[in-house]
Amino acid sequence: MITFIPRDKVSKNWIIIAPILSIVFTIFFGLLIFTFLGYNPLETLYQIFVSPFSRIDRISDILVKACPLIIIGTGLMLCFKSNVWNIGAEGQFIMGALLAGFIALSFPNIETKFFLLITISAGFVGGALWAFIPAILKTKLNVNEILVSLMLVYVAMLFIDFIVRGPLRDPMSFGFPLSKPYPEGALINKIPFPGIGFLGQLHYGILFVFLLVPVAWIFVNKTLGGFKINVLGSAPQAAKFAGFKRNSIIITVLLLSGGLAGVAGVIEVSANIGQLQPEVSFGYGFTAIIVAFLGRLSPVGILFAGIIIATVKLGADNAQMTMGIPKVVTGLFEGILLFFLLTGETLQKYKIKWSEGK
């Protein structure tokens, strides 16, 4: 019989050990399942975890894939820290991309890159507005934000599909559901490296991540706003006694996370696609939930977590191409990883004690 005994204080060692142990356990159980279902476990392991590092352009592609995950994950961190469960980042990503796309396509001849400031802001507004719906319903009418934000994902997916096949369809697209290409001013370029040229798809959007992570770190650790978010999540009673306005915190974190998801949407489309299409996200909004947890709800952690999860995603693409494994299989790893990470959180606060009998 196992019993849990509360620790006097949170174990510092576990904060580092838990994520590492979780990854080890995840790989172990993942391989067990693969073997059980008749796939070669070592080949799978190589494809998913090693092949993404095999060439320099592949490594830069990891950064490209990690970029939206880190941006969205940072926003979700604020929600999860304050115990607000926004799981609709996927929809906020789409609506951000869509609003920015609408503005970009309204100025077909614009060339200056300063225009990006406008489209990115539009993306923030689009995502934030979409997150405002669950925010206002939760604070005014006590409606569960989990279900509302998730339902809005389906609505957003259908909405962009409608827009791209209807009002914003390019008449010259030969019947394909595509908008017109973005003007030069709304595109994010690849980064040229002297002597090498381009490194895979590596683009300037990645700079936003390097700006965001330190800003988020300062916000969470050094400002009153960050402090309030922490207190509301970990000790709601204390937050009440301290006179923190619960509703305005909830609305703020949802707007910020929705906005950041929207910005991720703009960067993704402007850098990698260059026009609107029915599918712009490929599940980044959901994956970012895992990224936020793997990063232990800290900005620096999320930076690393985004890179790790992006590696697995790319590895799964490779595994699909070479071994025919469906790429949704990344969900398998993400799910198991989340289970163990959460268990690690329990073990931070409790010691395990084994005792004989019942």
Next chain:
Amino acid sequence: MEALILTIIATSIPLLLAATGELIAEKSGILNLGVEGMMLSGAVGALGAVLWLENPYYGIIAGALSGVLMASIFSVFTINFMTNQVATGLGLTIFATGLTGLAGAPLVGKTIPSLPKIEIFLLADIPIIGSILFKQDFVAYLSIAIIIFISFFLKYSKSGIILRAVGDDHQSAHSVGYPVKKIRWYASCFGGMCAGIGGAYIPLVLTPHWSEGMTAGRGWIALALVVFASWIPWRIIVGALIFGGITIAQLVGQARGWPIPSQLLSMMPYLATIIALTMISGRLSKNNSVVPSSLGKPFFGSQ
């Protein structure tokens, strides 16, 4: 018209089953957001079993077992390792999406026979009502039986009252000697079983072949239905039929060429969910007694 009603009923059964199971779990204090994942597992389990054993009834059993397996994973982590229920439930759905994608890959393109209709002697001959209510498949009858059973179980049986006590105040239930964790395990697995059968119903009756993520958000709508029903079993029937009706209405609209873009019609079930939640939640927050008070809170055992 008759055919239309039959389709609406068939569409609402997966929702009804999954929501009923989740209701029992939530009454015991377990909030499992993995319903979508448990339904997917039920669907793929049923497909595999029917392809292998060539009898649709094994699909029901396989669906139930797959659902219970998923619920057991959830229970180990949330009940024994005391992890956050919301995050673990999300993890379960993500995990099951991956697992079923992998397990379902060899099943793509194969079709299974559908669940036979059972005519109830004499009653099936009543005009109109007979063919709607008494010419259904086994799962349809089963789901109604489950609803009736749990209505009585929660209200009148001793076990049902203990289950509610655990969900309302686990500390007190524990101090008078009820095994909180064990009861939650049972309730959670019952929820998994119902969600699994609900998921199995999708390939067994609605679309007889595998496609990735074929539950299409039904698990999430089932979660919303529990709130919509304010944790009262029979209201789930009403809710499920309304959602079945909306789903079918948009399909009919698309087929008949209503002058509304098909995507906007497809949004209707999701928008209806938000509207229903909004209407009910406002009322619930005034009358908080129906929500199980320990819902979603981990139980740390005696301290």
